[in-house]
Amino acid sequence: MLTARAELLAQIRTFFATRNVLEVDTPVLAAATASDLHIQSWKTENTWGQNNQALYLQTSPEYAMKRLLASGSGAIYQLAKAFRFEETSDRHNPEFTLLEWYQPGYSLSQLMDEVEALLHLVTQGTAPPTDIPRFSYRELFQQNLDIDPHKISNDDLEQLAKREISLVAQGLSRTDYLQLILSQIIEPAMRDNWFLYDYPEEQAALAQVKTDNAGVKVAQRFELFCSGMEIANGYYELTDPVEQRRRFESDLDKRQRTNRALVPIDENLIAALESGLPDCAGVALGVDRLLMIATGAKSISQVISFTTDLA
Secondary structure, eight states: OHHHHHHHHHHHHHHHHTTTOEEOOOOSEESOOOOOTTOOOEEEEEEETTTTEEEEEOSOSHHHHHHHHHTTOOSEEEEEEEEOOOOOOSSOOSEEEEEEEEEETOOHHHHHHHHHHHHHHHHHOSOOOSOSOEEEHHHHHHHHHSOOTTTSOHHHHHHHHHHHHOOOOOSOOHHHHHHHHIIIIIHHHOOSEEEEEEEEGGGOTTBOEEEOTTSOEEEEEEEEEETTEEEEEEEEBOOOHHHHHHHHHHHHHHHHHTTOOOOOOOHHHHHHHHHHOOSEEEEEEEHHHHHHHHHTOSSGGGTSSOOGGGO
16 A cells, blocks of 8 residues: 555656646645634644744645745645544544645636546546536535525525434534535435535635526535545635635634634735735645545555554
C-alpha cells in the first residue's frame, strides 16, 4: 500500500505537469480557519505574534491558495495535509491528505471534466471517456423521493426525514435535514460514480450563486461520489469580498447560537478578494479516499501509514 500511495502521488504530479498547473505549498498553521458550522478545527494551545493569536491547523489550503491566485499565480494545485476535529472512522482520519486545485477561466463543467480525467487515470490508466453521470440536486431528489428540495417546506422536509430515517432529533436546520436525507436515503441507492451539482443556495459555502432555469437561486458547486462516498467538492469560486464577509459573519452567528467555538475571520483572504481574485473553478479531493477506490480498500486505515489513534 505504501508503494501504491507513492505511485498515486506520482500520477497526480504528472497529470498536472502535463496541464501546466503549478504545484504550490502553503502553511499548515495559520491565524484563521474555516468558519463553516459543520467543520471543526484543531486549535493549538500556544499563541503567536504581538497580538497573541491562536493558531489553527488548516482544514484545507483553500484560503492561502486563493491569496496566491489573487497575486497572479495562474493555475495551481497542492497536495496538502489537512486536519478536522472528527472521530476516526472507515472513511475519515482527523489528519488526512487533500489534493486541491484551481483553474482560472474554467467553468464548473470543465472542472468536472478534469476531475473525471484524473479519476479515470488513477483507476484505469488510460485516456478518459466522459461517462460519469451528472445530476442536479433537484433532479436527484425528484427521481428518488419525488420532491423538489429547493421548494419543499421545512415542515414537510422534517416529516419526510422522520418517516424515512426514523429520526427522533428536533430543531435541525433545513441543510441538516437535506444532508441527512441525501446521505441516509439517496446515496445508498446510487451505484458506481456520479456527480451532484447545483446545490441549494444555503449550502453555497464559498461558491457563487446563480439563478437556474426554474428561477431558483442555486449554489454553483458540485460533489463527486465514488463507491458510495463523497471524494471531491468543487466550487465556481466566490470573488466578491463583501459577500464573503457577510457569509463569514453569518457562519459566526450560527456558531454562537449553537454554542460552537468562534473563529476569527480571515482578513488576509478578504484583502486578497478585494485586490481581485480571477474568475476560477476550484476543487478539493480526498487523496486517501481516492487511494481506497484505486486499491479496493474498505477502510482509510488500510491506505495511510498510521491513523491518529496510533500516531
